[in-house]
Amino acid sequence: MDQFDAIIIGAGPAGMMAAIRAAERDRKILLLERNKSPGKKLLISGKGRCNLTNSGDVKGFLAEFSESRNFLRNAFARFFNADLISFFEDAGLKLKTERGGRVFPVSNHSSDVLDVLKSKLNNKNIRFLSGERVKKVLAPLEAKATNSLPAGRHGKCYSGEADASNGAGISNKVSGVLTYSGKSFSSGHIVIATGGLSYPQTGSTGDGYKLAEKLGHRIIPLKPALSAVCVKERFIRDWQGIALKNVRLTLFADPSDPDARTGGTGNKPIAERFGEMIFTHFGISGPIVLDLSAVVYDALALKNEVSMSINFKPALDYKTLDARLLREFKASPGKKMRNIFKNILPQGIIARFLEYCNVNADKGANQVTADERKRLIEGLFGLRLTVEEVMPVSQAIVTRGGVDTREINPKTMESKIVKGLFFAGEVIDIDARTGGYNMQAAFSTGWVCGDNI
């Protein structure tokens, strides 16, 4: 058995940063990665451009995270966006800030971000072993999964194998790891940085949840966050690939739903977003859809009828839009509706949109009745789509749920249950909206681990 100050499982942003920070402190690190090379998910992030952080302040940042956001306060206090930006810029990588505070490499190549990390892994204190998948974290007394925390939003455990007793696991201490290839490595510090369950082809297949659960950690149920939405209306298939800008998307749930989150009383909107979206062959995706998807998922889980409506003209009120249509109609009285609408909607959606509004596309503008104009305005303000499902976690950008933050010391990232066990990155129950927040959380929690192992 080789001896290391710490073993880090997983070479994503979190694991790499943990190794780099620990090596700076002269710790001898073994970094184990199941893939042939590190950072496979980082390479595809931000559509290959890697939105590595956001320029927002801590308050704004935390607001982008889901319920366990406060867990990240300490990590962000130690290593935040300015630190991350300096980390890369000091290594010669030029960065730029785009709309919404999103930070990217100037080159628009995520490989440049990864190259900086790889060059820093090339350190005498770090031994990087690829193609090694960790099977087991060794601990003298292996605990069974516990179910000792109060029920609440957290629901049941991940595998359903939870043992009612809190057991003797609390005094555990890690001693090493065992890999699927039969190798074992010893250390008193183990970092689980194995990522979530999304995009399993990148290596994140949820191993960390199983490793943590076997050591007594509770796993908050795993769900998709930032995922596309599948809708019932089949005409959407004709709109595949068409992107919309500056639209408002509003989410509605069943009027009979008693849950307070939906407003309780009825057809009230639960949530809405303004921005960009895109039609796909099964439904809708793009930034505002991804951002709403967790709420959609929860609404569907309550067995609600869930629908979403697209407002194509959110900047206008009814009167102004009506006046605009009348102007267009009067300017070209003989023009067919399918042509009139070229000034109003993207070409590819006009035919189906007019069908949705029950207005003949070949009708001349001067033949449109007041009722038809009303339907057109209502369609432009609220084209309703019935939600069937949120695409599964394997196709989500991030995983919601994970190792319960209440069982991790937020100042060190060390387990409160097993001594010497640490967590970093998406394996923890933290997730945020799009904008570079998830990556920063991985880097920050990784850095804190590296500073404490």
Ligand SMILES: Cc1cc2nc3c(=O)[nH]c(=O)nc-3n(C[C@H](O)[C@H](O)[C@H](O)COP(=O)(O)OP(=O)(O)OC[C@H]3O[C@@H](n4cnc5c(N)ncnc54)[C@H](O)[C@@H]3O)c2cc1C
């Ligand atoms: C398509 C896509 C685009 C994204 N774009 C952005 C973006 O632009 N900005 C942003 O902030 N976030 C983005 N995200 C999310 C972000 O990439 C993740 O939140 C982040 O990579 C999490 O980092 P991590 O180190 O915790 O996990 P990961 O990056 O998933 O890394 C975990 C590593 O652990 C390895 N591993 C797993 N199990 C084992 C094992 N048993 N033994 C050894 N190794 C193991 C895996 O192979 C992997 O290399 C995107 C995600 C996706 C899927």
